Amino acid sequence: xxxxxxxxxxxxxxxxxxxxxxxxxxxxxxxxxxxxxxxxxxxxxxxxxxxxxxxxxxxxxxxxxxxxxxxxxxxxxxxxxxxxxxxxxxxxxxxxxxxxxxxxxxxxxxxxxxxxxxxxxxxxxxxxxxxxxxxxxxxxxxxxxxxxxxxxxxxxxxxxxxxxx
Numbered sequence: 001x002x003x004x005x006x007x008x009x010x011x012x013x014x015x016x017x018x019x020x021x022x023x024x025x026x027x028x029x030x031x032x033x034x035x036x037x038x039x040x041x042x043x044x045x046x047x048x049x050x051x052x053x054x055x056x057x058x059x060x061x062x063x064x065x066x067x068x069x070x071x072x073x074x075x076x077x078x079x080x081x082x083x084x085x086x087x088x089x090x091x092x093x094x095x096x097x098x099x100x101x102x103x104x105x106x107x108x109x110x111x112x113x114x115x116x117x118x119x120x121x122x123x124x125x126x127x128x129x130x131x132x133x134x135x136x137x138x139x140x141x142x143x144x145x146x147x148x149x150x151x152x153x154x155x156x157x158x159x160x161x162x163x164x165x
Contacts, residue, residue, distance in 0.1 A: 001155060007060040007072045010036065010045075012053045016112070026057060043085070044078040049120055056082070066162040071155075076128040079135070091158040093151060094135035098142040100126065 010026040012033050021027045028036065033053045036042050045055025056072055064070035072082060076094070083092045097103035103125055107118055132138050137154050141147040 001152065003068055005064065005068060005070050007056055007070050010055050010057050044074060044081040046075060046077050048075060069159060076131045080131065091154065092135045093154060094132045094138040095141055096129065098140055
């Protein structure tokens, strides 16, 4: 779906090796992030982990239209905040691992987390699961190709509602 543009989130976390500012994330220090909050330049934001803010700059969404929608990859709280603001103009899809054991295996396989941050991510995921029913749809990422096909079908159907009325 080439008409869909991916929103680049803002974060206070430092870039990982190979990540480019403005492509992977908009990397901001905490002072700049707090200034963006104060100036209402963030559509949604959250302190996801202590000292680690993530959010969506309004400018990322303001550039969208019915012909060029924007895709946001945000956490549960952020998604529900966006859904609250945009209502039926927003499709909120909850994507999850089949179970907590699979999620832990995937996170360990990445090799990007120390044990403390891994535990924090797993605890957060368990909390987020309680919000699944608040989303328009839920997709279980057990098989990547199947999950991707399901997401594409949901998105095409949603975008078509704006193309035809």
